[in-house]
Amino acid sequence: MSNEQPGKTLQGALIGCGFFAENQMRAWQDLAGVEIVALCDRDPQRLARFQALFGIEDTFTDAETMFAALSGTLDFVDIATTTQAHATLVPLAARHGAAIICQKPFAGSLETARRLIELCADRGVSLGIHENFRWQRAIRQTIEALRSGEIGRPFFGRISYRSGFDVYRAQPYLAEVERFIIEDLGIHVLDIARALFGEVERLGCETTRVNPEINGEDVATLMLRHEDGVTAVVDCSYATRLADDPFPQSLIEVDGDRGSLRLRQDFKLEIHDAEGRCAVRDVRPEPPAWSESPWFPIQQSVLAFQADWLEAQRLGRSVETRGDDNFNTLALVDAAYRAAATHQIVVPERWGR
Numbered sequence: 199m200s201n202e203q204p205g206k207t208l209q210g211a212l213i214g215c216g217f218f219a220e221n222q223m224r225a226w227q228d229l230a231g232v233e234i235v236a237l238c239d240r241d242p243q244r245l246a247r248f249q250a251l252f253g254i255e256d257t258f259t260d261a262e263t264m265f266a267a268l269s270g271t272l273d274f275v276d277i278a279t280t281t282q283a284h285a286t287l288v289p290l291a292a293r294h295g296a297a298i299i300c301q302k303p304f305a306g307s308l309e310t311a312r313r314l315i316e317l318c319a320d321r322g323v324s325l326g327i328h329e330n331f332r333w334q335r336a337i338r339q340t341i342e343a344l345r346s347g348e349i350g351r352p353f354f355g356r357i358s359y360r361s362g363f364d365v366y367r368a369q370p371y372l373a374e375v376e377r378f379i380i381e382d383l384g385i386h387v388l389d390i391a392r393a394l395f396g397e398v399e400r401l402g403c404e405t406t407r408v409n410p411e412i413n414g415e416d417v418a419t420l421m422l423r424h425e426d427g428v429t430a431v432v433d434c435s436y437a438t439r440l441a442d443d444p445f446p447q448s449l450i451e452v453d454g455d456r457g458s459l460r461l462r463q464d465f466k467l468e469i470h471d472a473e474g475r476c477a478v479r480d481v482r483p484e485p486p487a488w489s490e491s492p493w494f495p496i497q498q499s500v501l502a503f504q505a506d507w508l509e510a511q512r513l514g515r516s517v518e519t520r521g522d523d524n525f526n527t528l529a530l531v532d533a534a535y536r537a538a539a540t541h542q543i544v545v546p547e548r549w550g551r
């Protein structure tokens with residue numbers, strides 16, 4: 199990243215010093231023109247660990263106390279807690295006029311999501327959802343190849359995320375939740391589907407729990423009918439045993455009327471044309487210095503999302519995954535659970551409709 203960004207350095211606070219926030223902190227430290235000046239976590243041990251790791255003096259175990267102490271000095275807040283806390287933390291930040299970045303899933307229900315989006319809009323506060331999957335280099339390149347018309351008009355898509363990686367080790371709460379793979383991982387894959395094919399008219403979904411040690415579903419298969427006519431399959435599994443486990447890669451197939459795209463494992467993007475030729479592009483991400491295997495594609499996307507958020511702040515534009523846009527991704531999650539419970543095709547809610 200360039201170290202010469204014009205304008206004032208944006209000052210922010212991080213709330214939630216847990217597993218994933220470490221990536222967010224590393225990414226902030228890689229970016230010029232932004233500084234995290236305060237940390238908050240209700241768990242003093244996690245707070246102390248982040249304080250030592252990142253050398254930040256100002257720490258708070260309570261967000262309200264933090265805002266009171268730093269009133270008027272914070273340009274933004276990066277909320278990296280799990281979902282439950284968002285319904286309190288987003289309004290609190292909005293009251294203090296700080297721009298908000300909030301982790302996904304940004305609300306536990308569509309009703310809460312609607313309330314938080316409207317409240318931020320009323321206060322003129324920007325609300326960006328930390329939806330990073332569409333910022334993975336391989337996925338971004340696939341989106342761009344499709345959008346630039348390389349395979350013509352798409353009519354079929356498949357986005358597949360199948361792995362046996364032990365996600366419960368770093369995130370033990372994932373074994374406890376009643377709603378697991380669609381809400382935690384499927385939400386990202388559904389967001390990729392929206393980035394590729396636009397809004398969804400209707401969807402069907404079936405789920406299964408394979409791992410008996412967990413409470414929620416660890417396998418989900420969805421069929422989406424997009425408004426522009428694409429039929430897409432979104433399939434997710436954390437119960438798939440593979441010798442060459444692709445974690446955490448999403449694999450993508452798109453068929454268009456002038457060719458096909460295949461995003462294969464290990465970052466190979468194939469573009470097949472109507473004459474039967476195939477060009478293969480290397481879309482491997484350039485991993486940040488602090489990244490590690492197998493997480494590096496995700497860590498690269500965290501840095502890319504935050505870089506784009508920063509640029510958006512400077513230019514006065516919104517990010518792609520602002521609150522009202524992300525509402526439509528959250529609505530697909532909601533629709534998927536309704537479809538799975540009823541075995542019916544469901545029409546998802548849509549922002550502004």
Ligand SMILES: NC(=O)c1ccc[n+]([C@@H]2O[C@H](COP(=O)([O-])OP(=O)(O)OC[C@H]3O[C@@H](n4cnc5c(N)ncnc54)[C@H](O)[C@@H]3O)[C@@H](O)[C@H]2O)c1
Pocket residue numbers: 213214215216217218219238239240241244259260261278279280281283301302303328329330331368369382496
């Ligand atoms: N985008 C991705 O690729 C990705 C990957 C993993 C996790 N996540 C998301 O990140 C979020 C956090 O996940 P995690 O695994 O880091 O969770 P975590 O439990 O490890 O960390 C959350 C932290 O927030 C703190 N916290 C909770 N409520 C708080 C409050 N009111 N005030 C202050 N601190 C509070 C907790 O004490 C904890 O330290 C989740 O929503 C998860 O879905 C995203």
